[in-house]
Amino acid sequence: MSNNIPGNLLTTAMAVMPHTEVSRAFDMALSLGVPFWPQLPNFSYYEDIYVQAAEHFPGIILDMNKRILRFSMDKFAEELEAALLRFDDPTYFDVSEASSAV
Numbered sequence: 001m002s003n004n005i006p007g008n009l010l011t012t013a014m015a016v017m018p019h020t021e022v023s024r025a026f027d028m029a030l031s032l033g034v035p036f037w038p039q040l041p042n043f044s045y046y047e048d049i050y051v052q053a054a055e056h057f058p059g060i061i062l063d064m065n066k067r068i069l070r071f072s073m074d075k076f077a078e079e080l081e082a083a084l085l086r087f088d089d090p091t092y093f094d095v096s097e098a099s100s101a102v
Contacts, residue, residue: 014037014039014049015029015039016040016041016049017038017040018042019038019040019043020040021043022040025043025102026102029102037100037102038102039052040102044101046099047099047101048067050069051099052099054069055093055095055099056083056093057083058075058079058082058083059073059074059080060072060075061075
C-alpha cells in the first residue's frame with residue numbers, strides 16, 4: 001500500500017526531543033530505522049505528553065504562561081457529561097494539530 005504520508009504510518013515509538021525547530025525534529029524522526037513521533041515541549045507546551053493526553057479530558061486547567069497543568073474536581077463535574085456524550089466518537093479524543101506540530 002502506498003500513501004503520501006512519510007514513514008507510511010509506521011511510527012513505533014514516541015520521543016520527547018529538545019528541538020525547537022519542527023522540521024529538524026521531523027527529519028530526524030524519519031531518518032532512523034525506527035520512525036517515531038517526536039514531541040517538542042521546548043517548541044510549545046502543547047507538545048508536552050501530559051498536555052497532549054489531557055487535551056479532551058474533563059476537569060483540566062492548562063496555564064500556558066506558567067506551563068502548568070492542573071485538575072479541578074469542580075470543572076470535572078461540569079464537563080464530564082459532555083465528554084461522556086462524545087465517548088463513542090474516537091476522533092474527538094485524537095491529538096489535535098494545535099497539540100502536535102509534527
